[in-house]
Amino acid sequence: MKTKAKRIVILSALIFTLGSVTVFGESLWGSFEGFSKARVFINDSEVNIPEGDVPAFIVNGRTVLPLRLLAESLQATVSWDNTEQTAKIYKPNIHMFVSLDVDKEYTIKKPFGKVARGETRNFVVSTQVDTLKMNATGFKITVEDPKGELAAEAVEVPLEKASESFWYTWPFKVSFNQAGNYTVKFSLLVDGSYTVVSKKTIVSE
Structure with a gap:
């Protein structure tokens, strides 16, 4: 939409x-x-x-x-x-997927939203962005634990040229040591500050 x-x-x-x-x-x-x-x-x-x-x-x-x-x-x-x-x-149109893998044609393989507590998992965050009308100069992807602290190193990517639509995938490795909701966040850099524009939850139990 x-x-x-x-x-x-x-x-x-x-x-x-x-x-x-x-x-x-x-x-x-x-x-x-x-x-x-x-x-x-x-x-x-x-x-x-x-x-x-x-x-x-x-x-x-x-x-x-x-x-x-x-x-x-x-x-x-x-x-x-x-x-x-x-x-x-x-309000940009953003779709974010969490899966075990994604191929070169951006086909999402084995998406998931729940893990066993104590598990360490390698996974891929895929983001599809369209109708990006604002003058964004970059974006950031983070994974936060239930306490709101970073569960993996944040990924920051500059946008060198204006584009209304793009795909981006990045691998993460997270140890789900706590029970609760882990949150994947996609933030846009506009006017020098980041704003969260999409979230995805991974439940650890």
Whole structure:
């Protein structure tokens, strides 16, 4: 499915109403600049707002949330044009596969999503990217353990020329010593910072 770039004129926050977002408002969580704070959940996970940052708050029955936090929660990138006072959100179409092998024609062989705890496994992460409209200058693939720490060395790849679509495969070797979810993340480098735009879970049990 093709994604569309959304051009939204804002200063630093987005006023939105989404069916998949749960908001608890009123004055339960305190106030900000005279407005009631709100908690925001996306797919049952609370949006984590760093201490000292602008929180989610309610104006005329609408919830206001810093745009970058919302975009990152939706695994999208956001860029800000200060001259035009315009923000652009991009959600690239990315498919990521975890398998034991992949051939030269990019045929995925023996995909998996679960391993036995204590097993050390060699596997391949394959990523298919298309509709890449933003000016990305690189990408990174990481594998994190259930505690959020790197389970293998991260792979960082520069993008020397603009391309809307490409395939990339890379081998990993991971010891699944902990029980829980290991997460494979694909991040794009845009405007000097990485944003996670795709995730894949490997369950260790």
